[in-house]
Amino acid sequence: MEKEEKVRIKVLRFNPSKERKASYESYELPYIKGFTILDSLLYIKENLDHSLAIRYSCRMAICGSCGMLINGLPRLACYTQLSDVKRKEIVLEPLPNFPIIRDLVSDFEGFFEHHKSLKPYLIRKGEEDIDENKREYIQHIEDLEKYLQFSVCIKCGLCYASCPVASTDELFPGPQALSQAYRYIADNRDNGLEERLKLIDNPHGIWRCHFAGSCSKVCPKGVDPALGIQLLRRYLMSLRKPKKKLAEVYRRAY
Amino acid sequence: MVERKIMLLHYYTGIAIIALVSIHIAMRLIMPFSESLEFSNVLNNYKNLPYTISLELLLITVAIHGFNGVRIILLEFKQGKAWESFVKFLTLILILIVVAWGTRTIVLTNLM
Numbered sequence: 001m002e003k004e005e006k007v008r009i010k011v012l013r014f015n016p017s018k019e020r021k022a023s024y025e026s027y028e029l030p031y032i033k034g035f036t037i038l039d040s041l042l043y044i045k046e047n048l049d050h051s052l053a054i055r056y057s058c059r060m061a062i063c064g065s066c067g068m069l070i071n072g073l074p075r076l077a078c079y080t081q082l083s084d085v086k087r088k089e090i091v092l093e094p095l096p097n098f099p100i101i102r103d104l105v106s107d108f109e110g111f112f113e114h115h116k117s118l119k120p121y122l123i124r125k126g127e128e129d130i131d132e133n134k135r136e137y138i139q140h141i142e143d144l145e146k147y148l149q150f151s152v153c154i155k156c157g158l159c160y161a162s163c164p165v166a167s168t169d170e171l172f173p174g175p176q177a178l179s180q181a182y183r184y185i186a187d188n189r190d191n192g193l194e195e196r197l198k199l200i201d202n203p204h205g206i207w208r209c210h211f212a213g214s215c216s217k218v219c220p221k222g223v224d225p226a227l228g229i230q231l232l233r234r235y236l237m238s239l240r241k242p243k244k245k246l247a248e249v250y251r252r253a254y
Numbered sequence: 255m256v257e258r259k260i261m262l263l264h265y266y267t268g269i270a271i272i273a274l275v276s277i278h279i280a281m282r283l284i285m286p287f288s289e290s291l292e293f294s295n296v297l298n299n300y301k302n303l304p305y306t307i308s309l310e311l312l313l314i315t316v317a318i319h320g321f322n323g324v325r326i327i328l329l330e331f332k333q334g335k336a337w338e339s340f341v342k343f344l345t346l347i348l349i350l351i352v353v354a355w356g357t358r359t360i361v362l363t364n365l366m
């Protein structure tokens with residue numbers, strides 16, 4: 001009879017309300033083709049250890065709640081196949097730059113605060129251009145393309161976890177919030193340019209990005225937060241036409 | 255000063271440093287390198303007014319760029335209003351001390 005293939009999963013366990021130090025626990029489970037890391041964790045919870053804390057919801061890279069470090073890289077557990085990892089032992093840890101609630105579950109409150117602080121919604125001054133019959137803001141496809149890639153962000157926090165600046169400066173909004181600021185500023189229906197620029201142009205704001213680019217590398221949705229940050233910086237640095245709409249800057253860049 | 259202006263100054267001084275350091279290196283190459291560092295030749299350099307001005311500019315740009323870099327590192331290292339004000343004050347004082355001390359050397363050598 002053929003020997004069943006096994007995989008070893010080493011998980012960081014920590015309950016800050018009860019323990020002072022984190023430790024690792026290893027689990028051995030059958031290697032099942034097509035299993036994701038999240039499936040494996042659910043297998044552990046069901047069959048090996050009910051006390052393991054994990055967070056998930058959609059299981060299809062939509063809700064952004066299952067982010068964790070998989071062999072040292074921030075990834076979504078539901079979007080990473082066991083076969084993608086290609087190792088006999090897989091190490092799972094909670095996302096860095098976030099406080100730990102328990103085991104693989106990290107606290108996103110600060111991350112969402114940064115996101116909200118940069119006003120991630122359309123700011124309107126006057127409603128004169130709404131089509132009276134349809135009650136919608138008219139926008140052409142070319143205008144949509146200027147920010148479209150940034151609007152697919154699922155707020156999973158992987159970019160924030162990989163950001164070297166966020167690891168030391170807790171007031172730095174991080175790549176997710178800054179790229180969302182770009183997303184709304186570049187939207188031609190938005191009039192919040194001045195308001196948002198004031199929020200990001202401070203000693204802990206956009207200038208603290210060192211362009212490591214790790215945020216764009218780890219994003220599971222193909223967003224390029226580093227690009228959004230650089231486009232905003234370019235706009236802030238432009239001397240001749242400071243009032244120019246940012247979306248035009250984006251068009252010129254490509 | 256808002257951060258944008260400080261950072262613009264940071265980038266411009268960075269570019270200026272490249273140009274000024276090139277002049278500085280070029281002055282070492284107009285004669286054999288070791289000769290250019292002999293006491294009398296260095297002294298003569300300081301008596302050349304355009305070069306002295308470029309040295310003074312190099313001093314100012316390096317002081318601003320360098321200490322602003324340290325300010326950025328310190329701001330990332332720790333946060334808080336009091337710390338921020340302290341770092342800003344420290345940066346300004348250090349720039350002034352270094353520029354004053356360097357200018358003194360340049361002027362005195364020029365007058366020697």
Ligand code: SF4
Nearest residue numbers: 153154156157159219
């Ligand atoms: S930009 Fe990408 S990595 Fe960052 S929160 Fe959004 S989806 Fe996640």
Ligand code: FES
Nearest residue numbers: 059061064066078
């Ligand atoms: S469970 Fe929703 S993104 Fe992974």
